[in-house]
Amino acid sequence: MGVWLGCVACMASGSSVVPNGDQGRQDQDAGGEFAAFDAGTEELAPDAACAAAESEGKLAPVNLVFVFDRSGSMSDFNKWEPVVRSMKSFFADPRSKGVSASLTYFPKTSDLYCGSTECCSIDSYTVPSVPLTSLPNGTVFAASLDEVVPGGGTPTVPAMRAAIRQARSIAEASAHRGETTAVVLVTDGMPNDNCDPQRSSVELTAGAAQDANEEASSIKTYVVGIESPYHAGALDDLHHVARRGGTTAAILVMPSNAEGTAKAFADALDAIRSRTVSCRLPIPSPPEGKVFDRRKLNVTVSEGNREYGLGYDEACQGGAGWRYDDVAAPSFIELCSSSCSEVKGGRGTKLSVQFGCDTRIAVH
Numbered sequence: 001m002g003v004w005l006g007c008v009a010c011m012a013s014g015s016s017v018v019p020n021g022d023q024g025r026q027d028q029d030a031g032g033e034f035a036a037f038d039a040g041t042e043e044l045a046p047d048a049a050c051a052a053a054e055s056e057g058k059l060a061p062v063n064l065v066f067v068f069d070r071s072g073s074m075s076d077f078n079k080w081e082p083v084v085r086s087m088k089s090f091f092a093d094p095r096s097k098g099v100s101a102s103l104t105y106f107p108k109t110s111d112l113y114c115g116s117t118e119c120c121s122i123d124s125y126t127v128p129s130v131p132l133t134s135l136p137n138g139t140v141f142a143a144s145l146d147e148v149v150p151g152g153g154t155p156t157v158p159a160m161r162a163a164i165r166q167a168r169s170i171a172e173a174s175a176h177r178g179e180t181t182a183v184v185l186v187t188d189g190m191p192n193d194n195c196d197p198q199r200s201s202v203e204l205t206a207g208a209a210q211d212a213n214e215e216a217s218s219i220k221t222y223v224v225g226i227e228s229p230y231h232a233g234a235l236d237d238l239h240h241v242a243r244r245g246g247t248t249a250a251i252l253v254m255p256s257n258a259e260g261t262a263k264a265f266a267d268a269l270d271a272i273r274s275r276t277v278s279c280r281l282p283i284p285s286p287p288e289g290k291v292f293d294r295r296k297l298n299v300t301v302s303e304g305n306r307e308y309g310l311g312y313d314e315a316c317q318g319g320a321g322w323r324y325d326d327v328a329a330p331s332f333i334e335l336c337s338s339s340c341s342e343v344k345g346g347r348g349t350k351l352s353v354q355f356g357c358d359t360r361i362a363v364h
Contacts, residue, residue, distance in 0.1 A: 060278040060332070062180045063132060063170050064101045067163040069187035071107060074150040077255045079188065079226055082262035084145050087186075090269045092138030099273065102166065103130040103144060106159035110151025119155045120195035125162035132170060156191040157204045164212045164219065171217035178332060180278045181219055183212070183245070188226040190237040202237045209245030221245025222275075224268045226253045247275075279340035280325065281333040281351065290355045294330055298354040301343065310339055311362025321362040 068087070074080050090096060107114060108124045118124055130144050163183050171181040191201030209221040223245070225238040238250035251268040255261045286292050299310045299322045313321035319338035324330035333353065335343060343349050 060178050060180065060280040060282060061176075062099045062273075062276045062278060063167070063176065063182070064099060064272070064276065065128075065132075065163050065167045065170070065181070065183045066101055066103045067159050067183060067185045068103060068105050069154060069156075069185075069189075070105045070110075070148050070150050070152075071154045071188075071192075072110070072151045073154075073188055073228055074226070076188075076228060078258055079228075079255050079261060080150050082258045083186075083226065083253075083265050086262045086266040086269065088138070088142045088145060089266060090273075091141035092136050094136050096135035096273060098277070099135045100132050101130075101135055101141075102128040102132045103141060104128040104159060104163055104166075105148055107152040107155050110149065114152060119153065120158055122158045122162045122165070125159045126165065128166065154187065154189060154192045155195050156185075156187065157195060157201050157208070160185065160205050160221075161208050164208055164221075167212065167219045168215070168217065171219055178280060178282060180276055181217065182272075182276055183209070183219060183221045184224065184272060185221060185241070186224045186226070187238070188228045189234040190241075202240065206241045206244040209241050213244070213246035218246070220247050222247050222272045223250035224253060224265070224272075225250040226255065226265070228255075274344060277344050279335040279343065281335075281353070283330060283333060284353070286355050292355070294324065294327070295359050296356050297333075298357050298360055299333060299335075300352040300354065301339070301349065302352065303349045309360055310335070312359050313362040318362060 066087075074083070091101060104125050106125060107119045109118055111118075129148075130141055133140055160183070163185075167181050167183050170176050171179070191205065195201070196204070212219040212221065221241065221244075223238050223242040225235055227235065235250070235252060238252075242248060242250040251271060253261065253264045253268055256264075283292065283297075298312075301308055301310060311321045312323065313336060314323050314327060316323055316336035319336055321336045321339060323334050323336065325332040325334055343351070
């Protein structure tokens, strides 16, 4: 999602935001904290605000590492074609702007009895079929998906471990600092591969997902489960992996006719996109002639003809507003929960960040 960062008229419209002024102000220099203000909703005249200065920025990007089950059972019950069609649409959708994705298929080959070197080795899945690519992209992913046909077993453990390794590498790279990285497992059942017959493949998969979620970078695992009568009990297993991966439950798709399956799967991907879109905004370099002062920053939301200011709320008590990731040494602006939901749900929503204006404080 694109955002505009700049100094526009410092305005406050709405009872949760008050304009900063001299009255009621604490000594910021003494305590170094934000000021306390009287409530008010009066708009400030542009000339009384701050000088116009504008730069462009974006919400923190999202990286999704897809692990896609192409086992033989994915061809049953008219699942494969509509699922692939919806995946193509997701990757090409303009609403996926700000998201990057990679794509890995498992098993490595369609041979049901492929050897441990090919199907059961983590190294077999280390290099994705489509590397991390900015979306929307209607060609690279579509070309890759068109080359794949379902067949073989379900070696979920090595494929997931490789995907988590890839996600960890992305999350730890300096180029992706502050970004959200997650794994998306798409499957119609849990492991059936004989890769490690002495141990529970379900537990190994869930354990890998939990380890990734509990790391400092908190790589979560989303699971899209495509129901199949052949895999009794598999749905509970999928929920188990999702819970351990930090996403509460798997998103389940019930195959029906082709259009119904395609829509259900598309809805599942939409839900993941919505849940992973970040509401963190990197603080941009100030425009020429401006310096960053954490006490002189404001955030305004505009959508169509509607424009309103967000108040600073360090604890995000009221749900609306914004705060810094670290008030002592801020790097990001974080929207509070209800403001985050509103920005995510809006089409064409823009955020403006004003430099040099005394910070407006949210009141409750």
